[in-house]
Amino acid sequence: MKKTAGIIIGVVAALMLVSAAYVHSMSKKPVVKDTFRIGMIAPLTGDAGFVGVGMKNALLMAREQWGDGKYNYEFVFEDDQLDPKLSASAAQKLLNVDKVDAIVTVGHAPRITVPLARQYDIIHFAIAVQKDIPDGVNNFSHWAPSVKLNGLLIKEMQKRGIKKVGVFRTTSLEAWVAYYNDFLEGIKNTDIRVVTDQTFKKGEKDFRSLIARAKPTNPDIYLIFVETPELEIVAKQIREAGINTPFTTLEGFEVTEQPELFEGYWYVSPVEPSEEFSKAYEAKFGKRPPVCSPNAYDIFNLLATAVERAGSSPSKKPATAQIARELKKIKSFPGALGDLLVSDNGMVMSGVQVKMIKNGKPIALEH
Amino acid sequence: MDILTQLVINGIIAGAIYTLIALGFNLIYGATKFFNIAHGVFAAIGGYTVFFFFKLSGVSLVPSILAGVLLAGIAGMLSDRLIFLPLRRKRGSSVIMLVASLGLFTALQSVIAIMFSNRFQTLTDIFNIQKTYQIFSGVITQIHIVIIITVISLTIGLFLMLNRTKFGKAVKAISDDEEVARIIGIDTDRVIGYVFFIGSAIAGLGGILIGFDTGIMPTMGMGLLLKGVIASIVGGVGNIYGSVCGGLLLGFVENFGVWKISGEWKDAIAFGLLIIFLLFRPQGVLGK
The missing domain is CATH 3.40.50.2300 (Response regulator)
Structure with missing residues (x-):
């Protein structure tokens, strides 16, 4: 009897030891964060190259300021030189080779990327004026209507x-x-x-x-x-x-x-970008933020916010539908272009203003 | 401003610009009998040389222009020595020469883009509004007057060179029959090399003047070449005087065309004129 009890106690103790060791090892194992990849299609060279470079800078600055979140964020930048042929091949590369989760576009690229975003079920954020580009499902836009x-x-x-x-x-x-x-x-x-x-x-x-x-x-x-x-x-x-x-x-x-x-x-x-954004950009890159750079900055922050809110586990990034849902829940967001609201059809609303060139610089006349 | 007077002036300006490209193109075509696509890039070389010396390095204007013209000419002559002459010696067909010139065009254009970026550049400080002059009820700028005078001077100069000099007669002999010219003792390779130099230098000068008018970019050569080729074919391919005639006709047709129809059709008007000539008068206005 004593022998049997001893065996049982031994087995239980051994099991407890193994369990404790397992729990200990699990608690020490680092959590592997999933990576959310964002592609960008914009002119990085040529006459409009300053637009794409500004967007790229703004995205990098936004990620740096975001710090350590639930997920890792990676960028893949593609130069389309404002040429629709290059926009199309860049979109195909981002989707099929780089396997990005989201694409940010400007110029000719938005129109090309809209159907691809639906087909590949990714988030597409366009800096575009066309009102038929956002759909609130895969396609979003951030430009004053x-x-x-x-x-x-x-x-x-x-x-x-x-x-x-x-x-x-x-x-x-x-x-x-x-x-x-x-x-x-x-x-x-x-x-x-x-x-x-x-x-x-x-x-x-x-x-x-x-x-x-x-x-x-x-x-x-x-x-x-x-x-x-x-x-x-x-x-x-x-x-x-x-x-x-x-x-x-x-x-x-x-x-x-x-x-x-x-x-x-x-x-x-x-509207002119916020002073905070402009100063941070100028301090980092030594020049005034060019057109579209505050939009790109806001797009990263909106996207990262939606991704982090939608994701339940750092090891598995959320699905596109979940991100889109979280994006559309944003009704007030402090962005570089003021207080932002994402409409149900995927349009990020920001303000417009009358400006004038004075002493070679744009100044706001009226909001 | 009377619109008709202005359109005539605009037609002359555009015609003069096309003539600048067509002159060199026709000179080279006359001697070599192939369409030198690379001709367009020598205009860009001229423009970018002035951009480098005058705008970036602060060298004064005249030496910068001379450097631009010379470099374009030397680049043209080197293209003959290194690519077209060996091909001619191997009895390469005009199609092979054309493909080689297309390759050269693409390579040189890429080199310019790598060196100076793809961006549009101006040769003057920003987009300086030029001094203008009133002609009847139309307006013409200083640089346009320079372009027109340059074209007139070049045409007279080429006429005198071709008709009054031994070199010009050698060029005409080669243009008639290179084989016979060689038999009678003309050093055809050397003369063709000089023809490349002169033709490319004229293209370089064209690129410089266009740069002072609107601006330059590495891809400027193709658009200019296409209009220069149309002017050549319309005027009479291989014919120096045909260049002037074709250039002016093209300039007038384009500018009077957009008077009545949308500006988007400008290129279509130019190519429409080309097709009409190819169909009904392939030898051009003045013939060979």
């Missing part, structure tokens, strides 16, 4: 008594077409009218005959919808043709490296 930008543009035109608008615009980039269509829609019930609409392809350098056509219409203001360097070339050639009519645009004067050409002219663009 075109209707909002145009609304303020039209309001400012009315305030300044502008009635006749001359337009110079490219049809090569979808965003400018979207802006123009919303502008036309917005002026329908006003006394503002487009007296001349000159369209051209990206890469055009000789606008003189288009200017000769536009000049007799004598507009109160020229609305220029094109990115750099055509923006500066059009403006320069208009002045060389002896026309002193002022210029305006949406967002465009922000991107120019020759603000002297637009000195004293007002325009409408998304």
